[in-house]
Amino acid sequence: MRILVADEFPKHHLDSLRGLGLSVDFRPGLKGDALAEAAKEASILVVRSTEVSAKVFEVATGLSLVVRAGAGVNTIDVKAASARGVFVANCPGQNAIAVAELTFGLMLSVDRHIPDNVAALRQGVWNKKRFSQAKGLYGRTLGIVGLGAIGVAVAERAQAFGMKVVGYSRSFTPERAKALGIERAESLLALARQCEVLTVHVPATADTKGLVSRQVLAALPDGATFINTSRADVVDTEALLEEARRGRLFVATDVLPDEPKGGEATFQSELGKLPHVYATHHIGASTEQAQDAIARETVRIVDQFLNEGVVPNCVNVAERTPARYQLIVRHHDRVGVLANVLDAVRQAGINAQEIENTIFEGAHAACCKIQLDSRPPDEMLERIRSRAEEIIFVDLVELRS
Numbered sequence: 375m376r377i378l379v380a381d382e383f384p385k386h387h388l389d390s391l392r393g394l395g396l397s398v399d400f401r402p403g404l405k406g407d408a409l410a411e412a413a414k415e416a417s418i419l420v421v422r423s424t425e426v427s428a429k430v431f432e433v434a435t436g437l438s439l440v441v442r443a444g445a446g447v448n449t450i451d452v453k454a455a456s457a458r459g460v461f462v463a464n465c466p467g468q469n470a471i472a473v474a475e476l477t478f479g480l481m482l483s484v485d486r487h488i489p490d491n492v493a494a495l496r497q498g499v500w501n502k503k504r505f506s507q508a509k510g511l512y513g514r515t516l517g518i519v520g521l522g523a524i525g526v527a528v529a530e531r532a533q534a535f536g537m538k539v540v541g542y543s544r545s546f547t548p549e550r551a552k553a554l555g556i557e558r559a560e561s562l563l564a565l566a567r568q569c570e571v572l573t574v575h576v577p578a579t580a581d582t583k584g585l586v587s588r589q590v591l592a593a594l595p596d597g598a599t600f601i602n603t604s605r606a607d608v609v610d611t612e613a614l615l616e617e618a619r620r621g622r623l624f625v626a627t628d629v630l631p632d633e634p635k636g637g638e639a640t641f642q643s644e645l646g647k648l649p650h651v652y653a654t655h656h657i658g659a660s661t662e663q664a665q666d667a668i669a670r671e672t673v674r675i676v677d678q679f680l681n682e683g684v685v686p687n688c689v690n691v692a693e694r695t696p697a698r699y700q701l702i703v704r705h706h707d708r709v710g711v712l713a714n715v716l717d718a719v720r721q722a723g724i725n726a727q728e729i730e731n732t733i734f735e736g737a738h739a740a741c742c743k744i745q746l747d748s749r750p751p752d753e754m755l756e757r758i759r760s761r762a763e764e765i766i767f768v769d770l771v772e773l774r775s
């Protein structure tokens with residue numbers, strides 16, 4: 375079986391993939407049509423930020439699994455993968471510390487104007503007067519949007535800096551806030567109004583597009599810092615540009631609209647050029663530690679997929695299928711028994727959804743659960759029961775909606 379690794383990946387973890395019996399095609403930098411072409415030969419594809427378009431799923435019919443060696447899956451056409459029954463998995467949390475560290479790097483850089491300090495000295499300018507103007511982080515209020523793996527890692531570090539931390543996140547309960555030792559804001563606007571630094575850590579989804587809206591940015595106090603290490607799409611880009619141009623806010627961002635997907639390119643960023651903006655090159659996850667953890671998780675996912683048939687961290691398995699009923703058939707573990715059961719289901723014109731067959735010790739009996747999208751007629755159940763030499767027991771339960 376062939377695995378295509380289309381982005382940088384630590385060498386010794388490529389060996390771990392080979393150790394799983396895979397033939398490894400390591401071709402970092404592949405993209406577009408070349409990626410689709412190379413994926414034709416592969417059963418598994420591993421990528422970082424390389425875009426995996428619908429075309430890849432169209433032409434690479436042998437592809438079974440795509441692993442995003444990172445957190446965000448917004449660069450993969452997950453819908454196209456789902457339409458073709460291809461699993462998509464990611465490595466959640468494995469790069470959270472690296473991103474939290476960069477977030478603090480940016481926060482400290484803004485407060486102390488470190489990049490401008492350095493640039494001035496490189497140009498032969500000494501300006502202690504200007505660069506001495508810093509507020510300090512201790513005691514200041516940090517707002518965190520998105521209290522997942524990265525948001526929590528940022529909160530922990532902010533507490534060590536003596537900052538007051540307030541959070542806003544989906545499904546963020548008062549109990550969770552208490553457990554983290556932080557305050558909880560009722561809304562994103564309420565959060566923005568009270569913080570001197572706002573940092574965002576949500577995924578790019580249809581729900582989060584423009585989440586940090588013009589209104590939210592306007593609610594930040596004058597002189598506040600806005601940090602984005604998640605995705606450019608989660609912010610109203612125009613409003614952010616305007617705030618940064620006016621110099622009312624200081625912006626630190628690791629992600630930019632239309633940023634290149636690969637390692638090197640020429641790229642003109644309007645936002646990145648402004649004096650009130652410190653922009654980095656989407657390097658949040660790029661520490662050796664994080665890439666090692668990500669690679670280990672990638673190997674674990676591939677291993678479990680190959681050897682146990684399960685896909686850890688799968689992001690595209692239906693949370694809810696159209697199934698409304700579950701047929702439970704305890705049966706003798708013999709050739710053709712399940713085929714006969716499914717034949718009865720087919721003859722009733724019912725669609726089977728998820729099917730699970732569990733074998734008991736000794737391999738004499740098994741229990742098969744078949745989820746059905748409508749209620750089967752009694753005759754169908756009788757028909758299955760009537761094969762007494764094969765069937766031990768048949769039951770039907772209605773699934774909770």
Ligand SMILES: NC(=O)c1ccc[n+]([C@@H]2O[C@H](COP(=O)([O-])OP(=O)(O)OC[C@H]3O[C@@H](n4cnc5c(N)ncnc54)[C@H](O)[C@@H]3O)[C@@H](O)[C@H]2O)c1
Nearest residue numbers: 445446520521522523524543544575576577603604658659
């Ligand atoms: N700059 C980088 O290199 C880098 C590295 C890793 C991750 N990221 C980005 O950061 C994102 C977050 O990563 P993570 O590991 O913390 O993910 P995560 O899934 O652990 O956390 C995301 C949090 O956002 C919350 N959330 C989701 N939708 C929301 C909404 N509409 N409103 C409020 N809260 C919402 C979730 O409840 C969750 O708590 C990733 O999806 C990725 O886009 C960037």
Ligand SMILES: O=C(O)[C@H](O)COP(=O)(O)O
Nearest residue numbers: 422423443444445446659
């Ligand atoms: O979502 C992620 O994991 C980050 O954005 C990292 O992207 P990268 O793997 O391209 O550095």
